[in-house]
Amino acid sequence: MEYLETALSELLDSLEAANSESEFYAAAERLARRSGFRWFAYFANAGANRKALSSYPRSWVRRYLDKSYEHLDPVIAKAQSTHKYFLWDSRATSVNAKAQRRFFDEAAEFGIRWGITLPIRSGQGRFAALTLAAESADAFSALSEIGSIELLQIAALYYHAHAHAKLQFGRVRTVDKLLTEREGQCLWWSAQGKTTYEIATILGISKRTVVFHLENARSKLQVSNITQAVAQALLRRLIGP
Incomplete structure (x- = not known):
């Protein structure tokens, strides 16, 4: 179980x-x-x-x-x-x-x-x-x-x-940005060389949740790994200081 x-x-x-x-x-x-x-x-x-x-x-x-x-x-x-x-x-x-x-x-x-x-x-x-x-x-x-x-x-x-x-049964809530705030934060700290454990500590969330946000971001950006996701997010100015 x-x-x-x-x-x-x-x-x-x-x-x-x-x-x-x-x-x-x-x-x-x-x-x-x-x-x-x-x-x-x-x-x-x-x-x-x-x-x-x-x-x-x-x-x-x-x-x-x-x-x-x-x-x-x-x-x-x-x-x-x-x-x-x-x-x-x-x-x-x-x-x-x-x-x-x-x-x-x-x-x-x-x-x-x-x-x-x-x-x-x-x-x-x-x-x-x-x-x-x-x-x-x-x-x-x-x-x-x-x-x-x-x-x-x-x-x-x-x-x-x-x-x-x-979802409110048919009235789907829209998100203005491609990435959610959490997804952007996780990608940004990943861009700074932080591990998933370090990102989890910084953001006060579980390591599993960090992985979830990074994978969601990778999927949205249509790339095959997190390194490429970080590069795409930086290039498209979806994350930054």
């Missing part, structure tokens, strides 16, 4: 820094991978405002939207009616309705066969759910460890709380 505790810690660090939809996407995708799953799907319904993020194959997402499967999806339906997490299987014999059976069969064509869904209820008909999905049941093996489900439930609650506050 130690790796799940690490995954949760990394998620919390990511959520503290996340301000855009792409950063929330990256945080959830990292959680899914670190937890042994291949995909994630987050859905929140707050009346007229809705938010959906997913790393499912694009061809499946297109089909899902084209056919308005949100009205048929058995996973969403169950998430709306329960407070408790649940495991699902595309071969589930309890799915009797032909349309729902067809839905699961189609999802399985794209490899989506197993998953765990963690509902989050907040009253007044509002709800959200975080789903982690995989191609095989192997992803479920770690969930048998005591406390593992509780860690994923905590992860889902924190994810929704940050998404609700920062």
Whole structure:
């Protein structure tokens, strides 16, 4: 279960820094991978405002939207009616309705066969759910460890709380600069020759958080390593004294 505790810690660090939809996407995708799953799907319904993020194959997402499967999806339906997490299987014999059976069969064509869904209820008909999905049941093996489900439930609650506050269900908060303030600070101190440990000490954050900000900056600048990220940031005057 130690790796799940690490995954949760990394998620919390990511959520503290996340301000855009792409950063929330990256945080959830990292959680899914670190937890042994291949995909994630987050859905929140707050009346007229809705938010959906997913790393499912694009061809499946297109089909899902084209056919308005949100009205048929058995996973969403169950998430709306329960407070408790649940495991699902595309071969589930309890799915009797032909349309729902067809839905699961189609999802399985794209490899989506197993998953765990963690509902989050907040009253007044509002709800959200975080789903982690995989191609095989192997992803479920770690969930048998005591406390593992509780860690994923905590992860889902924190994810929704940050998404609700920062993304506001469709009104994505924009960032004027390419880099966040923290990303710029980490790159600047890296440019001064400081190690990740030294940067963490200077900024009063964890070493893991420094690595997270540096990797985000590297990704945004579309370079392959931190040295190149520093060079690009200096060249483009994104950081400086």
